[in-house]
Amino acid sequence: MEASDVEDAAMFLLHLRLHRDRVVGLPHELAPKTLDDAYDIQDATHRFAGWPIGMLKVGCTSVVAQEALAIPHPIGGRLPIDAIFETGATVPRSFLAATPRLECEIAFRIGHAGEIDAIAPAIELVDPRFHDTSRVAGPSLIADNSAACAAVIGPAVPIDTVDVARVEMQLFGDEDGIAAGTAAALVDGPVGSLEWALAHEATRGRHVSPGTWVITGTCTGLTPTEWGTDYCADFGRLGMVEFTLGS
Numbered sequence: 623m624e625a626s627d628v629e630d631a632a633m634f635l636l637h638l639r640l641h642r643d644r645v646v647g648l649p650h651e652l653a654p655k656t657l658d659d660a661y662d663i664q665d666a667t668h669r670f671a672g673w674p675i676g677m678l679k680v681g682c683t684s685v686v687a688q689e690a691l692a693i694p695h696p697i698g699g700r701l702p703i704d705a706i707f708e709t710g711a712t713v714p715r716s717f718l719a720a721t722p723r724l725e726c727e728i729a730f731r732i733g734h735a736g737e738i739d740a741i742a743p744a745i746e747l748v749d750p751r752f753h754d755t756s757r758v759a760g761p762s763l764i765a766d767n768s769a770a771c772a773a774v775i776g777p778a779v780p781i782d783t784v785d786v787a788r789v790e791m792q793l794f795g796d797e798d799g800i801a802a803g804t805a806a807a808l809v810d811g812p813v814g815s816l817e818w819a820l821a822h823e824a825t826r827g828r829h830v831s832p833g834t835w836v837i838t839g840t841c842t843g844l845t846p847t848e849w850g851t852d853y854c855a856d857f858g859r860l861g862m863v864e865f866t867l868g869s
Contacts, residue, residue: 623659627652632666635766638751639667642719646753648762657693660764664699665826667767673702676834677729678823679746679770680815682760683808683839691760696810696818696839699768706835707865709776713747715868721847722747722771722867725840726791726803726855728812729775734832738816740778741786743857744837745793745865747772748844773837776855776863784860786812791857793842803842812838 623631631652638645647653654660668675679699681687688694707713725746733739749771752758763769786805789812793801805812815838823830847853850869856862 623654623662628659628662628666631663631765632670635663635751636667636670638719642716644719644751644753647758648765653759654761654765657761657764660761661826663765664767667765668700671702673704675700675831676703676706677701677773678819678830678834678836679768679773680819680837680839681768681770683810683815685809688809690756691763693760696815697760697764697768698819698822699764699770701770701773705772707772707774709774709863709865711774712866712868713772713774715849717772718747718749719751720749721849722749723844723846724748724793724801724842724853725844726793726801726842726857727837727840728786728789728805728857728860730781730812730816730836730838731778732830732832732834732836736830738781741781741784741860742778742835743776743791743855743860743863744835745774745853745855745863746770746837746840747774773835774863774865775835776857776861779861789841789857789860791841791855791860793845794854794856795847795851801842801845803840805841807841808839815839
């Protein structure tokens, strides 16, 4: 894509995000044809927005997702600091374009020496700019920040207190069980997703700042939501994370 087309696509997506709006898809002339085009658009969107980044998101980490997107490896996105909520928060309806879908994920925190200094339970709120992502090509989804919109982080614990490869979790909505999963759902495991995210940032010429979180892919699939509902995810030894979806 020409640089001007990349910038036009980025501004189009940024406008949709700022106005909490959605479309069927990107205009044909602005739709990325390659993964490089897609990440160029995503990066330009963040650059124009000027958002300070607090989290890296890894998606497409299951065989099902990779087959659906025709991308045989993970994809990435980035979340600004103000899109990261602490457990117990209410995520305002005004923050979202539509009822999001939820993904239970394992989160790692980058320390000052570049090491992992903590781990935490997390719930990602998936809220793409497209009405139906099943009708959108993989590169367009990546351009749209890989559908990342917000996340809720639970209490951090030391990395050596939990066997991340064996973590299991259950998601509840108003105390009813609505989804369950395990870290084994990730093709390369949580650590493999983390390594992919750090390598991807390096290929884009970026340094990952201390304190940045990395969420490593859904362990529970995509779960629909309803406004005004309390959601809680129990990750066993890793802890719990909960929030209210505003009405």
